[in-house]
Amino acid sequence: MKKVQFNSYFTQYFFVAPQLIIILIFLYLPIAQTFTDAFTIQDPFGFGSYFAGFDNFRFVLSDPTYVTALKFTLIFVFVITFFSCSIGLLLAVQANNVIHGKSIYKTLLIWPYAIAPAVVGVTANYFFSERLGILYNFFHNLWGFNWYENIYDSYIYVFIAATWKQISANFIFFLAGLQNIQKSILEASVIDCKSSFRRFWTITFPLLMPTTFFLIIINITYAFFDTLGIIDTTTIGAPSGETKTLVFKAYIDGFKGLDLGSAGAQSIIMMLIVLIITIFQFRFIEGRIHYN
Amino acid sequence: MLQSYPKIFSHLILISGILLMIVPIWMIFASSTHSNSTISSEGMQIFIGENFFENYDKVLNIRGGFYKEITASSMLINSFIMAIGIASLTVVISLMSAFAIVYFKFKLAVPFFWLIFITILVPLELRIMPSYQVVSDLGLTNSYAGLILPLSASAIATFFFRQFYLSIPNELLEAAKLDGANSWKFFIDFLIPLSKTMIMAVFIFMFVYGYNQYLWPLIMTTSEKYWTVVMGMKMLNIRSSVEGYAYIILSMLPPVLVIIILQRYFIQGLFQSK
Numbered sequence: 001m002k003k004v005q006f007n008s009y010f011t012q013y014f015f016v017a018p019q020l021i022i023i024l025i026f027l028y029l030p031i032a033q034t035f036t037d038a039f040t041i042q043d044p045f046g047f048g049s050y051f052a053g054f055d056n057f058r059f060v061l062s063d064p065t066y067v068t069a070l071k072f073t074l075i076f077v078f079v080i081t082f083f084s085c086s087i088g089l090l091l092a093v094q095a096n097n098v099i100h101g102k103s104i105y106k107t108l109l110i111w112p113y114a115i116a117p118a119v120v121g122v123t124a125n126y127f128f129s130e131r132l133g134i135l136y137n138f139f140h141n142l143w144g145f146n147w148y149e150n151i152y153d154s155y156i157y158v159f160i161a162a163t164w165k166q167i168s169a170n171f172i173f174f175l176a177g178l179q180n181i182q183k184s185i186l187e188a189s190v191i192d193c194k195s196s197f198r199r200f201w202t203i204t205f206p207l208l209m210p211t212t213f214f215l216i217i218i219n220i221t222y223a224f225f226d227t228l229g230i231i232d233t234t235t236i237g238a239p240s241g242e243t244k245t246l247v248f249k250a251y252i253d254g255f256k257g258l259d260l261g262s263a264g265a266q267s268i269i270m271m272l273i274v275l276i277i278t279i280f281q282f283r284f285i286e287g288r289i290h291y292n
Numbered sequence: 293m294l295q296s297y298p299k300i301f302s303h304l305i306l307i308s309g310i311l312l313m314i315v316p317i318w319m320i321f322a323s324s325t326h327s328n329s330t331i332s333s334e335g336m337q338i339f340i341g342e343n344f345f346e347n348y349d350k351v352l353n354i355r356g357g358f359y360k361e362i363t364a365s366s367m368l369i370n371s372f373i374m375a376i377g378i379a380s381l382t383v384v385i386s387l388m389s390a391f392a393i394v395y396f397k398f399k400l401a402v403p404f405f406w407l408i409f410i411t412i413l414v415p416l417e418l419r420i421m422p423s424y425q426v427v428s429d430l431g432l433t434n435s436y437a438g439l440i441l442p443l444s445a446s447a448i449a450t451f452f453f454r455q456f457y458l459s460i461p462n463e464l465l466e467a468a469k470l471d472g473a474n475s476w477k478f479f480i481d482f483l484i485p486l487s488k489t490m491i492m493a494v495f496i497f498m499f500v501y502g503y504n505q506y507l508w509p510l511i512m513t514t515s516e517k518y519w520t521v522v523m524g525m526k527m528l529n530i531r532s533s534v535e536g537y538a539y540i541i542l543s544m545l546p547p548v549l550v551i552i553i554l555q556r557y558f559i560q561g562l563f564q565s566k
Contacts, residue, residue, distance in 0.1 A: 005397045005465075006475040015392035015479075016404065019385040019450065026426065026445035027411055033422030091309045094302040101303075106559075107552060108310045112317075114547035116504030116522045122531070123320055123540055132335035134319075168313065176559065225417040229506035233526065247417050254421040255511055267418045274413055 037264030056265035081219040088170025096178040113168040121233030124161035177211030324537035351538040362516040371520040377440035378502030390453035408447035434515040493561020
């Protein structure tokens with residue numbers, strides 16, 4: 001906070017009010033409703049509802065399809081984060097390294113950031129459709145790729161679509177991070193270490209940790225939430241529910257299945273997962289970051 | 293300088309990266325300029341065909357939905373209204389609340405800060421059903437307000453502005469106070485002009501975010517009149533024909549152009565907010 005401040009009672013509330021009102025109505029009210037839903041069981045025919053304690057949670061956690069979705073989501077999060085960060089970092093390091101054409105490279109690499117996940121999904125659909133899809137045919141000739149029936153092939157399909165979409169976001173942030181590193185540190189390191197490869201891992205990469213830390217959170221939220229549009233336009237869970245993410249499953253159960261109790265419980269479990277990941281990140285990774 | 297391996301490798305890696313990004317979209321575009329029979333017999337194309345105007349004209353005016361009330365061009369307009377609505381509203385309310393948090397002796401500053409911090413953990417996808425309920429209780433389904441308000445209930449932008457205000461030297465306010473500026477004058481004449489780049493960056497970010505929404509418009513628009521381009525893809529049954537390709541290109545064009553043309557502001561904003 002600032003040392004010198006204004007001290008007008010009414011003005012401060014006036015400035016805070018619009019956001020506060022919108023957040024209360026459109027965020028906290030639904031969250032409260034989520035908790036109510038999660039602890040109630042609705043009569044399927046609409047004849048009232050009753051307090052159910054943790055029954056919805058028990059039901060969700062003992063459901064094998066939920067465990068499948070949980071496993072898939074965790075693999076999904078890991079694969080997307082790892083590959084899109086790696087490729088984004090590789091490209092950012094190279095873009096930071098060149099002198100000629102830097103801004104053209106930058107422009108040509110960041111635009112996919114603006115494409116909607118759902119549009120990426122539909123695009124991927126054309127490449128992976130059975131008869132005319134180029135990637136479908138290519139992989140099919142290699143090992144008999146068939147995502148309609150094979151679980152791992154359907155994984156590959158959504159992994160490729162979701163990772164492709166996220167590369168440019170990682171590229172932008174890594175490039176920004178690289179450009180924030182002081183040149184003098186890097187120049188000094190050239191004297192100590194001849195190998196540019198080792199210099200990168202011992203000097204540049206540790207200095208990039210704040211960016212990496214930030215990007216890991218961004219990628220986790222992306223993989224959890226934003227990929228819903230991709231799943232819904234690519235496999236829709238095919239072969240038989242193995243490529244449903246937790247969010248996608250909650251949406252299907254809540255909106256298509258009209259099981260509000262289950263959807264509410266699933267939402268709360270997801271909030272807990274995201275909260276735990278965030279706390280874990282702050283405690284275990286933040287402590288090891290070198291800020292310059 | 294810091295060079296120890298030839299730059300040519302960097303260029304090669306960058307060019308492969310660009311090809312990885314451009315080739316798929318180029319093939320969608322090239323295919324969108326061919327005739328239906330070419331696509332259905334030969335599959336996707338690499339070279340431009342002859343049906344560019346015909347296909348795009350068709351897809352812009354194609355009538356979709358059960359009542360045939362909507363065309364792709366009106367969906368584009370809806371998407372623009374939604375995206376600009378979300379971006380403007382978010383910028384205005386976040387600028388204001390960040391100002392209140394940073395520049396006022398505010399008893400509730402800390403609780404309010406946490407109140408908005410939590411919003412980052414609860415994206416719309418997590419509260420989609422109850423949000424739908426709230427919006428329908430308020431009678432806002434099938435309205436622009438219903439499309440815009442729930443998506444503006446996020447506080448990420450407030451953080452960006454808060455960080456930015458905190459980086460502004462205290463002397464600015466001291467000087468402004470000496471000149472007799474009250475909070476309004478300080479906000480409008482000093483802070484807003486200083487925040488221009490940040491405002492642009494947040495606006496672009498929220499525009500892309502709003503335009504690209506899929507699930508929310510999908511569930512809350514039961515009337516075809518309010519369909520947006522991104523969700524309309526699911527509703528129009530054109531995937532198997534050449535119009536599907538043209539539709540993809542049309543739907544991604546506005547946010548991609550925004551990012552390409554305004555990338556300078558977007559990236560500068562990211563730098564400042566670190």
